Amino acid sequence: xxxxxxxxxxxxxxxxxxxxxxxxxxxxxxxxxxxxxxxxxxxxxxxxxxxxxxxxxxxxxxxxxxxxxxxxxxxxxxxxxxxxxxxxxxxxxxxxxxxxxxxxxxxxxxxxxxxxxxxxxxxxxxxxxxxxxxxxxxxxxxxxxxxxxxxxxxxxxxxxxxxxxxxxxxxxxxxxxxxxxxxxxxxxxxxxxxxxxxxxxxxxxxxxxxxxxxxxxxxxxxxxxxxxxxxxxxxxxxxxxxxxxxxxxxxxxxxxxxxxxxxxxxxxxxxxxxxxxxxxxxxxxxxxxxxxxxxxxxxxxxxxxxxxxxxxxxxxxxxxxxxxxxxxxxxxxxxxxxxxxxxxxxxxxxxxxxxxxxxxxxxxxxxxxxxxxxxxxxxxxxxxxxxxxxxxxxxxxxxxxxxxxxxxxxxxxxxxxxxxxxxxxxxxxxxxxxxxxxxxxxxxxxxxxxxxxxxxxxxxxxxxxxxxxxxxxxxxxxxxxxxxxxxxxxxxxxxxxxxxxxxxxxxxxxxxxxxxxxxxxxxxxxxxxxxxxxxxxxxxxxxxxxxxxxxxxxxxxxxxxxxxxxxxxxxxxxxxxxxxxxxxxxxxxxxxxxxxxxxxxxxxxxxxxxxxxxxxxxxxxxxxxxxxxxxxxxxxxxxxxxxx
Amino acid sequence: xxxxxxxxxxxxxxxxxxxxxxxxxxxxxxxxxxxxxxxxxxxxxxxxxxxxxxxxxxxxxxxxxxxxxxxxxxxxxxxxxxxxxxxxxxxxxxxxxxxxxxxxxxxxxxxxxxxxxxxxxxxxxxxxxxxxxxxxxxxxxxxxxxxxxxxxxxxxxxxxxxxxxxxxxxxxxxxxxxxxxxxxxxxxxxxxxxxxxxxxxxxxxxxxxxxxxxxxxxxxxxxxxxxxxxxxxxxxxxxxxxxxxxxxxxxxxxxxxxxxxxxxxxxxxxxxxxxxxxxxxxxxxxxxxxxxxxxxxxxxxxxxxxxxxxxxxxxxxxxxxxx
Numbered sequence: 001x002x003x004x005x006x007x008x009x010x011x012x013x014x015x016x017x018x019x020x021x022x023x024x025x026x027x028x029x030x031x032x033x034x035x036x037x038x039x040x041x042x043x044x045x046x047x048x049x050x051x052x053x054x055x056x057x058x059x060x061x062x063x064x065x066x067x068x069x070x071x072x073x074x075x076x077x078x079x080x081x082x083x084x085x086x087x088x089x090x091x092x093x094x095x096x097x098x099x100x101x102x103x104x105x106x107x108x109x110x111x112x113x114x115x116x117x118x119x120x121x122x123x124x125x126x127x128x129x130x131x132x133x134x135x136x137x138x139x140x141x142x143x144x145x146x147x148x149x150x151x152x153x154x155x156x157x158x159x160x161x162x163x164x165x166x167x168x169x170x171x172x173x174x175x176x177x178x179x180x181x182x183x184x185x186x187x188x189x190x191x192x193x194x195x196x197x198x199x200x201x202x203x204x205x206x207x208x209x210x211x212x213x214x215x216x217x218x219x220x221x222x223x224x225x226x227x228x229x230x231x232x233x234x235x236x237x238x239x240x241x242x243x244x245x246x247x248x249x250x251x252x253x254x255x256x257x258x259x260x261x262x263x264x265x266x267x268x269x270x271x272x273x274x275x276x277x278x279x280x281x282x283x284x285x286x287x288x289x290x291x292x293x294x295x296x297x298x299x300x301x302x303x304x305x306x307x308x309x310x311x312x313x314x315x316x317x318x319x320x321x322x323x324x325x326x327x328x329x330x331x332x333x334x335x336x337x338x339x340x341x342x343x344x345x346x347x348x349x350x351x352x353x354x355x356x357x358x359x360x361x362x363x364x365x366x367x368x369x370x371x372x373x374x375x376x377x378x379x380x381x382x383x384x385x386x387x388x389x390x391x392x393x394x395x396x397x398x399x400x401x402x403x404x405x406x407x408x409x410x411x412x413x414x415x416x417x418x419x420x421x422x423x424x425x426x427x428x429x430x431x432x433x434x435x436x437x438x439x440x441x442x443x444x445x446x447x448x449x450x451x452x453x454x455x456x457x458x459x460x461x462x463x464x465x466x467x468x469x470x471x472x473x474x475x476x477x478x479x480x481x482x483x484x485x486x487x488x489x490x491x492x493x494x495x496x497x498x499x500x501x502x503x504x505x506x507x508x509x510x511x512x513x514x515x516x517x518x519x520x521x522x523x524x525x526x527x528x529x530x531x532x533x534x535x536x537x538x539x540x541x542x543x544x545x546x547x548x549x550x551x552x553x554x555x556x557x558x559x560x561x562x563x564x565x566x567x568x569x570x571x572x573x574x575x576x577x578x579x580x581x582x583x584x585x586x587x588x589x590x591x592x593x594x595x596x597x598x599x600x601x602x603x604x605x606x607x608x609x610x611x612x613x614x615x616x617x618x619x620x621x622x623x624x625x626x627x628x629x630x631x632x633x634x635x636x637x638x639x640x641x642x643x644x
Numbered sequence: 645x646x647x648x649x650x651x652x653x654x655x656x657x658x659x660x661x662x663x664x665x666x667x668x669x670x671x672x673x674x675x676x677x678x679x680x681x682x683x684x685x686x687x688x689x690x691x692x693x694x695x696x697x698x699x700x701x702x703x704x705x706x707x708x709x710x711x712x713x714x715x716x717x718x719x720x721x722x723x724x725x726x727x728x729x730x731x732x733x734x735x736x737x738x739x740x741x742x743x744x745x746x747x748x749x750x751x752x753x754x755x756x757x758x759x760x761x762x763x764x765x766x767x768x769x770x771x772x773x774x775x776x777x778x779x780x781x782x783x784x785x786x787x788x789x790x791x792x793x794x795x796x797x798x799x800x801x802x803x804x805x806x807x808x809x810x811x812x813x814x815x816x817x818x819x820x821x822x823x824x825x826x827x828x829x830x831x832x833x834x835x836x837x838x839x840x841x842x843x844x845x846x847x848x849x850x851x852x853x854x855x856x857x858x859x860x861x862x863x864x865x866x867x868x869x870x871x872x873x874x875x876x877x878x879x880x881x882x883x884x885x886x887x888x889x890x891x892x893x894x895x896x897x898x899x900x901x902x903x904x905x906x907x908x909x910x911x912x913x914x915x916x917x918x919x920x921x922x923x924x925x926x927x928x929x930x931x932x933x934x935x936x937x938x939x940x941x942x943x944x945x946x947x948x949x950x951x952x953x954x955x956x957x958x959x960x961x962x963x964x965x966x967x
Contacts, residue, residue, distance in 0.1 A: 011959075057949065063932035076928035077706040078943050079744045 004028040005107040007038055008085070018090045020047060020102035023083055030109065032517045033527075033538030035135065036088060037114045040105030043095065046118030047088030047102075048535045051513040056080040087511070089535045091118040112142045120532045121145045127190055131180045131231030132528060133539030138223050141230040144539055146491060148185055150531045152196065152432045153465030156490030160440075160481075161474040162497055168523040168543075169495020170474040171207055174200075174436055175544035177472075178395065180233045185432070186393035194431035195392020198472075199385065199419070201412065202399040203438055206549030209258040209399060210556075212241040213265055213547040224542035237546035238395045243269040244384055245399040246411070247374040252564055252597055255374055256399045261570055263556025268574045271604055272384030272398065273377035276328055278414050279368065280304045284452055285406075285413045286372065291364050295357045302353060307334050316341050317350060327380030328369050335362045375407055383605060386418050389429025409453075412443060416456045423460065423469040432468050435460070440475040444482040454482060461488035479504035492529040494536075496521040510536075564596035568603050577609030585616035595620050651966025652731075652760070655771045656722065662766065667719040667731070667961050687848040690883055691869035691913060695854050698866050700887070700920035707922055708838070709816030711746065711943040712738045712827075714806040715756075715951035718798050719961050724766035727781050727790050731961060732798045733758045735951045736805035738813060739943070746946045752812060755805040756954055758964075761794055777801060813837070819926075821944045824905045825872070825879025838919055839882070839905035842939040844898055848872065848884070859897040861888035866920055869913060872905060883908050887920055889927055890938050900938040 005024035009015040020038065024030055030049060038045040057080055058064050068074060090102060094117075108114075115135055116122040121144065129145030136142040149155040159177075163169020178198050185192045202208040214237055220228075228235040245256030253259060258269045274282075283300055284292055292300075306314035308331065313324030316337050325331035339362060342348065342355040349355060369376060377383065385396045398415065400408045419435055422428050437443065437457070444454045460471050461484065473489065475481050479501060486492075501507075502515045510518070517538070518527060524543065529536045547555070565586060572582045589599060599619045606612045653664045689695065718732040735756025737749040762768045763781040770776035779797040781790055803826055810820065811830035817838070820827060824839035831837075848870060849855055858867055866887040874881040882905040890900030904923065906912040912919075923941070931937040931945040956964070 057945075059933040063930065067928065067930035067932060069928075074704075074928060075744070076942070077708075077744060077925055078741060078746055078929070078946070080929060081746065081946065 002029075002109045003106055004030055004036070004109055005086075007040075007102060007104045007107060009101070009104060015102040015104075017099045017101055020045070020088055020090065021085055022088065022107045023085050024107070026082070026084070028084070028109075029137075030084075030086060032513050035091070035110035035115055035118055035537070037108045037110050037118070038102060038105045039108065040103040042103040042105075043093050043100075045093045045102050045105075046091040046110065046114060048091055048118075048537060049086045050089045050511040050535070051087035053085045053087070054082060055085065056082045091534045092120060112136075115142045115144065119144060119537065120534075121147075124532070130177075130184050131233055132177060132530075133526065133541040134227050134230050135537060135539055138226070138540075141227055141540065143231045144528075144537060146528075146530050147532055148181075148192065151491050152181070152185070152192070152434070152470045153468070155465075156531055157465030158461055158471045158473070158489040159491045159493065160478070160486050160489035161472065161493045161495070162478040162501075163474070163476065163493075163495030163526075164498055165476050167496045169497075169521075169526070170438065172524070172544055173493060173495065173526055173541055174472060174474065175208075175211060175546065176233075176541045178434065178436075179238065179544070180231060181434070182238070182393055182395075183233050192431045194429075196432040196434065197390040197392055197394045197396065197430045198434040198436060199390075199396040199398065199415070200436040201415075201438065202397055202401050203408065204401050206257045206401070206553040208397045209243065209256070209549060210263070210547035210552030211238050211395060211397065211544070212267060213237055213263075213552065215543075215545060215547050216551060219548075220543060220545055224545075227540060227542035228545070231542075235542070235545040240391070240394040241267065241397060242385065242394065243267070243397045243399060244272040245269050246403065246407070247271050247273065249373040250597075252567060252600055253560065253562060255402045257401065257553055257558045258399065258556070259562075260556040260559050263552060268570055269399070270384075272411075273382065274372075274375055274410070274414055275377050275382035276308055276326060276331060276380040277304075278382055279328055279376055280308060281417065282410055282413050282452070285409050286368055287364050291360070295354070296361055296364075299353045299357050299361055302351060303331060303334070306351075307331065317345070317347075325380075327378065328365070328376055329378075330380070332362070332366050332369075335365065372407060372410060375403070375410060378601065381605075386422070389427065390433055392430045409443075412437075413451075413453045413456075416453055416460070419469060420456045420459055423464060423467045426467070428468050430468070432470055434470045434472055436472040436474070438474045440473040440482075440485065441477045441480040444473075444485050446480050446482055448482070454485075457485050458482070458488075461485045477501050479506040490531050492536075494518055494521075494527040495525070496523075564593065564600050565591075568596070568600050571600075571603045571606070572609075572612055575606060575609050575612055577612040582612060582616055585613065585619075588621050589616060589619040590622050652721070652771055652774075652964055653966035656768065659724075659766070659768060661725045662722060662729075662768065664722040664965060664967070665720065666967050667721050667958065667965060686851050686854060687870040687872065687884075689868060689870050690908075691885075691916075693868040695857055695868055697857060697861050698868065698917075700864050700866055700917055700924060702864060702924045703921045704925050705922070706925040707817050707918075708741070708819045708926065708943070710738055710740050710813060710818045711821075711947050712736065712806060712810050712813075712818060713821040713944050713947035713951065714802040715948055715955065716798055716802045717952075717955050718761070718795075719958075721760075721961070721965055724763050724768065726787060727763035727766065727785075728794060729763070729766075729768075730761040730794055730798065731758060731964070732761050732777070732801065733955045734798060734802040734805055735954060736802065736809045737947050737951050738809045738818070739947050739950065740816075741943060746943050749950060753809055754954075755808050756951065758956060759801065761797055763790070810837075817922075819941070819943065821947070823872075823878050824882055824907070825874065828880040828882065828907060833907075833909075835907075837907065838923075840923070840939075840941060840944070841903040841905065842936060844901070844903065848903075858886045858901070861886060861901065863888050863891050863900065864924055866904075866916075869906075869916060871908065881908050882906060883912060883916075885916070887923060889924065895938075902939050 005022045007020055007022045032049055034049045036047050124147045125145040128148045130148050131143045132146045133144055134141030135144050161170050181196055185196045200208055243258055245254045248255040254269050256269050307325045313322035315322055323334050325334050338350050338358050400411045444457050460469050497518045499519045502519055525540050527536045527538050602615045603612055656662050656664055714736040716734045718730040720728055721731045722729040738753035739746050739749050759775045759777050761777045764778040777797055779793050807826050807830050810827040817836045820839045822839055823841055824837055867885045869883045869885050872882050872884040884903055884905050886903050888900050892899035926941040929942050931940040931942050934940050934945055
């Protein structure tokens with residue numbers, strides 16, 4: 001063990017129970033974030049360096065200037081002695097009691113055993129530890145573990161990540177940590193019951209669209225491999241990933257960069273759409289605040305109760321057919337009929353709702369289909385990752401990078417709300433579901449309105465850890481995020497943070513030196529706070545062992561304007577339907593764009609080859625080709641269909 | 645430094661006429677009191693040159709390898725009758741310079757300890773873990789002369805430590821803060837050492853003309869060598885000369901003026917200009933913020949810092965006293 005210095009306590013700056021000072025030998029390998037051990041007869045104290053001071057015997061810079069005669073280049077026979085004094089914050093002391101001032105003692109650089117003791121990971125690392133990165137020199141990194149019960153729940157939970165965008169401070173760390181969590185919590189003797197899955201939103205470029213593919217050879221450096229080895233985490237891509245994206249405006253192709261079949265790697269992107277109920281539930285996101293006043297909100301709820309969430313439907317003005325809306329367009333039709341009814345009868349309200357309110361909502365709802373084309377299902381049925389229960393050891397990536405801000409808000413709001421509902425109902429399907437939310441300062445701003453999204457995030461943050469839902473929130477500006485959401489996170493990590501942000505009161509907890517280090521933190525390094533650590537600790541983590549978004553986009557450029565037949569074939573392949581047979585069926589169906597689009601929409605939702613075959617068989621045929629009759633198919637051989 | 649649980653106050657309790665006082669009257673500036681400061685004659689010249697300013701070549705380099713200084717600090721801690729008693733810490737250190745860095749003293753080149761300085765007549769026994777220095781006080785001594793005797797005894801202890809440390813020095817060039825007479829008495833012939841005397845308590849010339857030459861020296865000028873004779877206070881005889889380090893225009897005539905002592909050896913005489921060049925090189929860096937920076941060479945200041953760092957603090961003295 002390397003002895004590097006001694007504790008000092010002066011009258012002006014005495015040591016306390018939680019802070020101490022020590023000097024070091026010249027050239028000692030110690031700096032901000034270093035872990036040290038103080039040994040004395042009284043106690044062993046572990047600390048992390050939080051401030052550094054350098055001294056020589058000068059009282060004024062003028063003395064040195066005069067001393068050198070203003071000549072910087074001269075080299076006097078004697079150099080002024082220089083010494084380094086470091087301030088350290090106490091991480092742990094043994095024995096724990098009494099908690100007295102740090103004793104004067106020798107100071108050593110912490111070794112692996114010291115690191116585990118200092119961070120209290122010695123008591124849980126083997127059973128509940130999740131490697132969160134490494135401490136120590138590059139050639140001998142030491143893994144530092146987080147307690148799974150305190151990161152994922154139920155003891156405490158949630159992770160908040162702060163970092164400057166584009167500097168590998170957030171996404172890269174999240175991917176590494178998820179990889180680590182997946183390996184430790186889904187496999188082996190200490191796996192969590194029902195496992196862990198994660199849902200991520202890809203908000204820009206192709207950041208998260210190729211996380212199931214190997215990186216190019218040589219992408220990971222030796223240092224990266226050492227970090228993976230120290231953490232006991234495999235340096236490889238995620239094994240089980242589902243990708244979802246909305247449809248493009250035309251409703252045919254997927255609105256994602258990941259639509260190149262070569263880049264699918266046998267795992268095509270699936271579509272997600274929102275149904276009518278989602279539209280009504282998230283009206284506050286879809287409509288302007290000014291539009292959705294109390295009257296409009298009341299009218300929307302009325303439409304929902306009478307025409308959507310009802311079996312029989314509702315009459316207009318108590319006469320005529322019972323109308324039921326299943327799609328946005330059918331709801332718009334209902335509203336149009338109400339207006340027509342008022343105009344015909346020259347009445348100014350229906351079921352207590354003023355015709356002016358109805359007309360206003362007709363205008364607003366009427367253009368939603370256009371504004372959110374591709375997101376709102378033409379058939380009114382919701383589809384996406386919530387169709388089935390989440391599976392353990394699986395990453396769900398929702399690509400919203402191609403959407404505008406308004407559309408992203410809708411997706412985010414709908415997903416968070418659905419997650420919250422599934423959480424409340426215990427329908428997540430896995431032991432823990434991690435939802436990764438970037439740009440928290442946008443979705444849950446500090447001092448902002450109490451929107452539905454904010455409420456949902458607060459619910460998840462406050463109660464999710466009991467119910468199996470863990471929030472990994474990330475943002476560039478922590479000081480601008482709702483304090484309740486940040487405060488409910490038990491673990492916090494900080495990558496490179498801009499100096500302006502560090503000047504906010506939220507960072508007053510850190511010493512100036514720690515702030516300076518944060519402001520210049522290199523890629524692949526973070527500062528992490530965890531309930532088991534008495535003080536934040538600087539760690540290094542390896543690059544994610546998967547294909548980078550920029551590389552993936554170059555290797556698999558986005559394909560646009562693909563024929564609908566090709567898109568249908570993609571799905572035929574995805575569900576492993578008999579290819580030749582389906583090709584024959586496809587060749588027979590009417591090739592009008594309207595027909596092919598309708599077939600495509602149905603095929604996209606099919607889960608088995610049989611369903612696909614049946615859809616193709618029932619589709620309108622080209623002139624001269626007869627339509628096949630529906631038939632029951634039981635235990636049919638997929639390779640041989642005598643009725644086709 | 646040993647710290648005994650048995651305090652000095654407890655040790656001295658019950659002794660007749662002895663009282664312990666709070667060490668608030670710290671008296672570290674007690675100087676050495678000398679009585680031979682007025683020369684009757686000019687010192688004997690040993691260099692065959694007229695007594696005028698001699699320019700010294702400067703090379704910017706220095707060959708000094710080791711540096712010696714002593715330090716003392718004392719606290720008035722009690723009285724035995726009228727006579728004061730002191731706790732005195734005296735020390736000496738000889739530090740080596742390696743690659744422009746003055747290194748901390750190795751154990752054999754450091755001597756220092758805390759001692760109780762008492763009047764001999766008080767018959768005070770030595771406290772545990774602490775040496776006693778007894779000083780003869782006459783019946784006719786006044787308060788002032790008692791303090792003078794005590795101060796001289798403390799200075800003598802420091803000088804003894806300096807000599808103790810320096811006498812084992814052999815290789816290299818040693819620069820000593822102060823005269824070299826006492827050290828020369830204890831070291832074999834041929835040891836290379838130079839003394840720098842910063843204070844001018846004693847004059848070596850009565851002639852006004854020579855005094856004028858000395859006071860008019862410009863930076864980088866020296867006087868010819870003269871003989872500083874042997875005496876009890878300064879020890880063995882040595883060659884000496886004055887050297888001006890910094891310009892004294894507009895300042896005290898003694899500003900930047902030092903007196904150098906060399907072993908009285910012929911080959912030293914041949915090297916005197918070279919040695920002056922070394923001393924001039926040692927002007928950088930300045931010893932600021934020390935008030936004596938015009939005469940205090942920086943390596944000597946570092947030795948002094950090392951020694952002072954080993955002195956007990958006022959708090960430690962209070963703890964030892966039990967006050």
